[in-house]
Amino acid sequence: MEGRRGRVTHRGSLKEVNMRDRDGTDRGGDVHKSRNGSVELDRNMKEKLLLRKKAELKVDLIQQLDSQLNEFVDSLMDESHGLGSSSSLSGSSRPPTDKEGTKLGSSHGQNKQFVVRRSLLDELFEVNHIRTIYHMFIALLILFILSTLVVDFIDEGRLVLHFDLLVFAFGQFPLVVVSWICMFVSALVVPFALLRWWAGVCSSSHHRTSYTLIAVTLLLLYQSVGLGFLPTYIVLRNSLPPASCFILILEQVRLLMKVHSFIRENVPRLWSSGKAGSASVAVPHLNSYLYFLFAPTLIYRERYPRNPCVRWSYVATKLLQVLGCLFYAYYVFVRLCIPQFRSVSSQLFDLRVMVLCIFNSILPGALILFLAFFAFLHCWLNAFAEMLRFGDRMFYRDWWNSTSFANYYRTWNVVVHDWLYYYVYRDFLWMTQKRFRATAMFVVFTVSAVVHEYVLAVCFGFFYPVLFCLFMCFGMMFNFILHDRRTGPVWNIIVWTALFLGLAVLLCLYSQEWYAQKYCPLQEPSFLDLLKPRSWTCYIQNSRAAQDV
Secondary structure (H helix, E strand, O other), rough: OOOHHHHHHHHHHHHHHHHHHHOOOOHHHHHHHHHHHHHHHHHHHHHHHHHHHHHHHHHHHHHHHHHHHHHHHHHHHHHOOOOOOHHHHHHOOOOEEEEEHHHHHHHHOOOOOOOOOOOHHHHOOOOOOHHHHHHHHHHHHHHHHHHHHHHHHHHOOOOOOOOHHHHOOOOOOHHHHHHHHHHHHHHHHHHHHHHHHHHHHHHHHHHHHHHHHHHHHHHHHHHHHHHHHHHHHHHHOOOOOOHHHHHHHHHHHHHHHHHHEEEEEEEOOOOOHHHHOOOOOOOOHHOOOOOOHHHEEEOOOOOOOOOOOOOHHHHHHHHHHHHHHHHHHHHHHHHHHHHHHHHHHHHOOOHHHHHHHHHHHHHHHHHHHHHHHHHHHHHHHHHHHHHHOOOOOOOOOHHHHOOOHHHHHHOOOHHHHHHHHHHHHHHHHOOOOOOHHHHHHHHHHEEEEEEEHHHHHHHHHOOOOOOHHHHHHHHHHHHHHOOOOOOOHHHHHHHHHHHHHHHHHHHHHHHHHHHHHHHHOOOOHHHHHHHHHHHHOOOOHHHHHHHHO
């Protein structure tokens, strides 16, 4: 009996152990199971994090590949037509965001996209080797100043610290300030009021076409008279000196381009909103238009990507650099330009004099190119961008690496090129249904050449279309010959050589004509006399009189 009871007990204990092992109700089993559960939970969490990171990296990679692919395709399409791609202007096909979420851009088409990015030189100056080149230019400025002081001390017996050239170039500056204020206020009030009135009548009236014709007529009248004729009349009537002329005329051109962009970007949107009767609601705010008039861009948007704060030390540095470039240009003219052109102007116009003048103008022409680029496109625009917290600082690209003139035109001044591309080239293609791409490119060249020649003619006070001929003849020819398929370093050398030579021709011929206009004035010039260059026939026998001009 005891044996059977023991066997039964033993069997019961085995069955109990088996049941406990199967159900996991033992304490040791509970601990083992909880440990396995926590390990499994940690493993699941890690797998989820890895999957999430993998998905994020996958999205980023797809966006980067899509951006690069779009840029490559756009560049291939536009390079065949001799003009840069829209992606080369916008810098990226990825839609810019404000606070990482709000899409900023035009409401129609693939237009200019604004993103937060620094200027290229600001990034390059963080490299010691590039910053050393900047230091070399500063050392050259110091040598210019010392040489001028030493020569004046030897000639005069005392230190001469006057700046007669700067005083002359910026003469009648109060008139320039008053004229600019009137231009700016009119550019702020008139286009905005016209757009607001047009949007109101379009949404509440059935005669949309008639009111549109009235608004277009008033706008064209204002642009031709208020921003076109009156500033030019003020310049010519008061005989403003060159630097004051350039300030007023360049502001005239800038405001005309700003007004066109403001109207061009808003009219299609308001026209479509007017069909639904909500055009007056879609009118942009005056604050956005006022910001746009000061912003360093010619493409209007309701909002732009903004930086979080203003670095006033950065603003002060850029403005001081602009002032330094101004004095740098003064010493370049005083030491390298004026003595040469005074002596050249007292000689007869022949081939030998012309060749010597051009090659002697290469160095000052190159310095003036670098100074104009650094002072305006980098320092001035970055200073205003910083004060306005404007995020997109791509005012230029690496034009110095260009192996083609097509790439140089795209990257030298991105601000102006954007306007020409979107409002001249693309709008012309839209009107012609993309059938005349070569003609569209020709129109872009013509508009740019005419505006440049207009600025020089008004500011210098004479018509001598050297820049227009170089732009329309050699510029277009080099655009086709030195195209984007030229990628070797030798083509970069050719671009620099042609650029330096062209600048020397401009500096030489315009300086000769400037002195000829002063030395050989005409009492009652006819229309043909105004068109004929005076430097071709002017000869000064009295060299002492030439030295006094």
